[in-house]
Amino acid sequence: MGYVGWRPARDVLLGGLRRLEYRGYDSAGIATVTPDSPTVEVHRAAGPLDELVRVTDAAGEGDTVARAGMGHTRWATHGAPTDRNAHPHRDASGRVAVIHNGIIENFAALRAELEDDGVELASDTDTEVAAHLVARALDAEPEAGFTAAVRHVVNRLEGAFTLVFTDARRPDEIVAARRSSPLVVGIGDGETFVASDVAAFIDHTRDAVELGQDQIVTLTREGAVVTDFHGDLAPTRPFHVDWDIAAAEKGGHDFFMQKEIEEQPAALADTLRGHLVDGRIVLDEQRLSDQELRDIDKVFVVACGTAYHAGLLAKYAIEHWCRIPVEVEVASEFRYRDPVLDRSTLVVAISQSGETADTLEAVRHAREQKARVLAICNTNGAQIPRESDAVLYTHAGPEVGVAATKTFTSQVVACYLVGLALAQNRGTKYSDEVEREYHALVESADAVKEVLASAVEPTRQLARDLAGSKAVLFLGRHVGYPVALEGALKLKELAYMHAEGFAAGELKHGPIALIEQDLPVVVVMPSPKGRATLHAKLLSNIREIQARGARTIVIAEEGDETVRPFASVLIETPAVPTLIQPLVASVPLQVFSAEVARARGYDVDKPRNLAKSVTVE
Numbered sequence: 001m002g003y004v005g006w007r008p009a010r011d012v013l014l015g016g017l018r019r020l021e022y023r024g025y026d027s028a029g030i031a032t033v034t035p036d037s038p039t040v041e042v043h044r045a046a047g048p049l050d051e052l053v054r055v056t057d058a059a060g061e062g063d064t065v066a067r068a069g070m071g072h073t074r075w076a077t078h079g080a081p082t083d084r085n086a087h088p089h090r091d092a093s094g095r096v097a098v099i100h101n102g103i104i105e106n107f108a109a110l111r112a113e114l115e116d117d118g119v120e121l122a123s124d125t126d127t128e129v130a131a132h133l134v135a136r137a138l139d140a141e142p143e144a145g146f147t148a149a150v151r152h153v154v155n156r157l158e159g160a161f162t163l164v165f166t167d168a169r170r171p172d173e174i175v176a177a178r179r180s181s182p183l184v185v186g187i188g189d190g191e192t193f194v195a196s197d198v199a200a201f202i203d204h205t206r207d208a209v210e211l212g213q214d215q216i217v218t219l220t221r222e223g224a225v226v227t228d229f230h231g232d233l234a235p236t237r238p239f240h241v242d243w244d245i246a247a248a249e250k251g252g253h254d255f256f257m258q259k260e261i262e263e264q265p266a267a268l269a270d271t272l273r274g275h276l277v278d279g280r281i282v283l284d285e286q287r288l289s290d291q292e293l294r295d296i297d298k299v300f301v302v303a304c305g306t307a308y309h310a311g312l313l314a315k316y317a318i319e320h321w322c323r324i325p326v327e328v329e330v331a332s333e334f335r336y337r338d339p340v341l342d343r344s345t346l347v348v349a350i351s352q353s354g355e356t357a358d359t360l361e362a363v364r365h366a367r368e369q370k371a372r373v374l375a376i377c378n379t380n381g382a383q384i385p386r387e388s389d390a391v392l393y394t395h396a397g398p399e400v401g402v403a404a405t406k407t408f409t410s411q412v413v414a415c416y417l418v419g420l421a422l423a424q425n426r427g428t429k430y431s432d433e434v435e436r437e438y439h440a441l442v443e444s445a446d447a448v449k450e451v452l453a454s455a456v457e458p459t460r461q462l463a464r465d466l467a468g469s470k471a472v473l474f475l476g477r478h479v480g481y482p483v484a485l486e487g488a489l490k491l492k493e494l495a496y497m498h499a500e501g502f503a504a505g506e507l508k509h510g511p512i513a514l515i516e517q518d519l520p521v522v523v524v525m526p527s528p529k530g531r532a533t534l535h536a537k538l539l540s541n542i543r544e545i546q547a548r549g550a551r552t553i554v555i556a557e558e559g560d561e562t563v564r565p566f567a568s569v570l571i572e573t574p575a576v577p578t579l580i581q582p583l584v585a586s587v588p589l590q591v592f593s594a595e596v597a598r599a600r601g602y603d604v605d606k607p608r609n610l611a612k613s614v615t616v617e
């Protein structure tokens with residue numbers, strides 16, 4: 001985050017970092033620029049933001065007169081999360097400071113060049129070179145200006161870098177450059193901001209400007225000037241943030257994840273609203289013709305983590321409704337295996353942040369191969385939707401907890417909307433059938449509300465009972481399989497517990513060897529009213545593990561009496577259509593992981609080693 005204005009910069013920056021902390025939290029730092037000081041004042045601390053607050057408080061009133069500065073929360077890529085590697089970094093004279101998101105891939109060559117010239121670097125990071133290089137550019141051509149110096153340097157950098165610079169001799173100016181990692185500008189009254197996320201400045205202004213790829217912004221109190229990496233004025237896209245401060249706060253909940261779990265009915269309703277117009281499914285941005293959509297003969301879904309699990313569910317819906325083959329792939333693997341893509345391939349990229357580097361690179365690869373790209377995203381105007389041919393936004397609102405919850409269920413319904421749009425376009429579903437499916441999706445919000453009312457408390461109790469377990473396995477079949485994978489991912493990331501999700505049928509091919517006395521195994525049962533064979537097969541799987549001593553925690557449709565005798569613990573969910581079941585079955589698993597983490601004394605919103613937005617490959 002960067003700030004130039006009339007308020008004490010230190011307060012603005014620490015307040016903004018508090019809202020950005022979820023993006024990275026292994027260390028943090030601020031730099032402030034005070035008129036007439038020859039150096040930029042920097043405070044840094046390893047650990048959570050509270051450490052930095054302690055350090056700045058201990059520093060006393062020194063920099064409280066500064067009205068400009070910048071701050072950073074780090075997720076380490078090069079160099080351990082220590083005080084010396086925390087950002088900001090300064091050049092040797094202390095005149096220029098920099099903060100950075102991303103990776104400067106040619107930093108080793110630049111570092112060697114600086115060291116050959118006798119410069120001593122003070123950190124192990126790839127970032128620090130940028131401060132030295134800008135200081136040198138300023139010294140070499142003082143009259144060219146701060147922005148020109150930054151432009152000169154960013155043109156030498158390779159990789160993904162979003163950088164913000166301050167210069168002690170310019171206490172009223174901040175310069176930032178964007179390549180890949182997100183950056184938005186906030187325009188206030190006599191003050192301007194720049195940050196990775198509008199949440200950083202939402203306390204002060206809701207008027208924002210999005211920076212595009214390879215753009216530089218120069219901030220002063222009067223406003224922001226945006227240029228490209230050649231120095232030409234660049235077109236900008238101003239927007240008004242349509243959510244307010246309350247949406248970014250805990251609202252009486254103990255932690256954000258809890259609030260976000262409870263917000264799911266509203267997130268689902270908001271994501272679906274307005275997408276059925278005159279009996280037809282409409283997307284948000286559609287730069288593909290109906291004919292181009294009809295020509296699609298193959299779909300790839302690319303995504304990471306939880307979004308990948310939403311993608312697995314897309315496969316069941318799209319293949320069933322549209323009769324098009326769908327492959328789902330982890331985005332980081334996609335482009336390296338040379339997938340067969342052409343104009344008649346649709347690549348659906350799912351990303352709540354819209355900035356995940358792995359997914360973005362998969363999108364770019366797909367477009368280079370002439371495939372059509374449709375993005376499902378929760379962040380308006382983020383890079384992935386910008387580079388896509390069509391976009392469907394999930395309207396889950398800001399998700400601060402690192403673990404994806406409401407964005408996951410919203411992604412699932414968004415995937416289903418895409419399936420319905422394709423089905424209507426290809427004529428594999430009549431419009432009355434499309435409407436019926438759409439209304440079933442709308443009703444899913446009530447089913448999720450019901451499960452929140454009935455299953456949360458028993459699940460919490462169960463989580464507290466199992467918090468001491470060494471491992472938990474998750475089993476499912478058909479649409480229950482991605483739910484099992486997602487349940488395991490949540491438990492791993494929040495409770496740091498060994499957790500694995502399996503297709504229940506795979507158990508006998510190896511994983512059943514893991515079953516031992518009292519091992520908790522969570523089973524996602526299909527509806528007894530669905531395909532009889534599926535239900536019967538899973539019942540057999542439960543018996544197999546129970547016979548080997550497992551403690552079976554079964555998530556089943558209410559009224560499914562056949563499963564009761566085999567469940568050590570039964571969590572009932574409302575009866576819903578097959579494709580909706582993942583929405584209701586996921587909720588207890590989200591609550592379970594959060595509660596186990598809490599019982600083990602971990603920070604539910606900020607699990608170790610993770611960051612909300614992963615902008616490096």
Ligand code: M6R
Nearest residue numbers: 305306307351352353356403404
């Ligand atoms: O922003 P994205 O949806 O692209 O993020 C993808 C993953 O990093 C994300 O879903 C991650 O797996 C979640 N934190 C898991 O809860």
